[in-house]
Amino acid sequence: MYSKELLKGTLQAIILKLLAEHETMYGYEISQKVKELSAEKIVLKDGSLYPALQKMLQDGLVDFKEEAVGKRVRKYYRLTATGSTRQKDSLQEIRDFIGTLNDILSLKLVAV
Amino acid sequence: MYSKELLKGTLQAIILKLLAEHETMYGYEISQKVKELSAEKIVLKDGSLYPALQKMLQDGLVDFKEEAVGKRVRKYYRLTATGSTRQKDSLQEIRDFIGTLNDILSLKLVAV
DNA sequence: TATCTATACATCATATATCTATGTATAAAT
DNA sequence: ATTTATACATAGATATATGATGTATAGATA
Numbered sequence: 001m002y003s004k005e006l007l008k009g010t011l012q013a014i015i016l017k018l019l020a021e022h023e024t025m026y027g028y029e030i031s032q033k034v035k036e037l038s039a040e041k042i043v044l045k046d047g048s049l050y051p052a053l054q055k056m057l058q059d060g061l062v063d064f065k066e067e068a069v070g071k072r073v074r075k076y077y078r079l080t081a082t083g084s085t086r087q088k089d090s091l092q093e094i095r096d097f098i099g100t101l102n103d104i105l106s107l108k109l110v111a112v
Numbered sequence: 113m114y115s116k117e118l119l120k121g122t123l124q125a126i127i128l129k130l131l132a133e134h135e136t137m138y139g140y141e142i143s144q145k146v147k148e149l150s151a152e153k154i155v156l157k158d159g160s161l162y163p164a165l166q167k168m169l170q171d172g173l174v175d176f177k178e179e180a181v182g183k184r185v186r187k188y189y190r191l192t193a194t195g196s197t198r199q200k201d202s203l204q205e206i207r208d209f210i211g212t213l214n215d216i217l218s219l220k221l222v223a224v
Numbered sequence: 225t226a227t228c229t230a231t232a233c234a235t236c237a238t239a240t241a242t243c244t245a246t247g248t249a250t251a252a253a254t
Numbered sequence: 255a256t257t258t259a260t261a262c263a264t265a266g267a268t269a270t271a272t273g274a275t276g277t278a279t280a281g282a283t284a
Binding site: 226232233237239240241242245250251253 | 256
């Protein structure tokens with residue numbers, strides 16, 4: 001696990017990216033996908049994920065529909081048009097920021 | 113300027129890296145160097161820099177000696193042995209984290 | 225069948241780091 | 255003479271991830 005602070009500013013971008021690739025996803029599915037893609041290096045806590053989704057909902061970046069699975073109910077989230085725009089913007093911002101870190105920290109990263 | 117949150121978790125690593133490369137630096141010099149290396153994309157506020165330096169001092173990552181320049185006094189900071197170790201660790205953590213972001217966000221970055 | 229683990233959601237208090245605003249003061253530039 | 259740059263600092267505001275805790279269903283295992 002990384003220092004908690006590193007994830008700040010990138011968690012929302014990560015969620016947006018997954019939703020951009022998957023049409024709909026429910027919260028637990030998102031957390032599992034992040035764990036998988038990060039080789040368990042990023043393990044979202046419930047207390048991080050659900051409040052983040054609710055903030056994105058408030059900000060109009062996502063909406064959701066509930067779906068019953070047995071007696072349980074999942075909330076399937078989907079990007080709105082606003083969310084789709086924000087997704088591209090936030091991804092670009094992270095690219096740019098990493099480029100800046102690359103310069104300052106001499107990381108020697110290049111895009112292919 | 114980037115979303116404020118992005119810098120969190122990396123500011124200390126940036127300061128440590130500059131100190132690893134420069135033997136001694138004073139606060140204002142650090143802020144100017146960061147501005148320069150980032151093409152003004154990262155402009156540290158006094159309220160970020162000085163508290164950060166004081167925390168690093170408390171944590172034993174740096175020490176300093178005061179030096180008079182005319183009637184003004186500069187605080188020249190220097191890495192301690194602990195700080196030097198931390199510098200390498202935090203840089204590696206950021207590399208690793210960016211690698212993970214690379215996977216999740218499909219950034220297509222490679223090290224050269 | 226009982227128990228543990230995984231699935232699925234949520235809220236509240238806490239921690240932490242950066243920023244904004246503000247303050248003091250010297251030095252250089254216009 | 256006035257503005258800008260240099261050089262430090264602190265207090266309060268803000269944002270966001272975490273820890274702790276809660277509820278409840280479903281599946282696995284002993």
